[in-house]
Amino acid sequence: MSPNGHPEHRLAALKQLPRPVYGQAESLPNVALGYRHQHRWGQLSHARGGLLRVRTDAGLYLVPPRHAVWVAARVPHQVRCEAGTHIRSLYIEPTALPWPAGQCRVIAVEPLLAELIESFSGMPIEYDRDGADGRLVQVLLDRLGAAREAPLLLPLPRGRQLRGICQRLLDAADDPRTLGDWATRLGVSQKTLSRGFLRETGLTFRHWRQRARLLNALPALERGERVTDVALACGYASLSAFIAAFAGHFGQTPGELLRRRPHD
Known part of the structure; x- marks a missing residue:
């Protein structure tokens, strides 16, 4: 596969997301990127198992199982993880969630939200916004917006x-x-x-x-x-x-x- 064919490079090449939420399993690198980088969109990484560590200029975020970290758009960060960690990532237009621009956070992931994140990973990239998939995405965004923030930042x-x-x-x-x-x-x-x-x-x-x-x-x-x-x-x-x-x-x-x- 050519370098531009790697999921990470395909993501970086996008000028805009094909839909407000992007995160299909076949199109994303669901691995920890240990070098300093940033994205045009917000990134939600769900720790399905294991432990994630995300470092930004603000400090160190630790993400245990049943939690997810939101890295706001344009925030430089590094990601490391324990061996055996399972990650599922979503990229989301910043305006789709009610969180302040430029602020990262760790949230608790309830069982329903975990299932919504997992279900979304199997949807078409250009899902039907007005159909059943679009309604599922709206429920996903609603549950994300209502998720409880966890005290897992070390400034x-x-x-x-x-x-x-x-x-x-x-x-x-x-x-x-x-x-x-x-x-x-x-x-x-x-x-x-x-x-x-x-x-x-x-x-x-x-x-x-x-x-x-x-x-x-x-x-x-x-x-x-x-x-x-x-x-x-x-x-x-x-x-x-x-x-x-x-x-x-x-x-x-x-x-x-x-x-x-x-x-x-």
């Missing part, structure tokens, strides 16, 4: 010092150093670092680290590792403290958030 600072701290905490979630410890190591005041975290991430250092630890736990939980082991590896002194923090942030226990559904 990342732009400043070199703060980004270095954040990367260390992402690499070693159990790192016990306080903001005062980091300030001493970097030769700056704790107040300077504290203000920087709040300004650049919208979170205090304590809240940012807790969110980082909880999001860091998702890949291990998805792989089926023991919750106790995951809690300790993420810096929690006890299982009960981890579950309380997890439920407080996600509104669900680890088992409820990541429980598996059989794939087709």
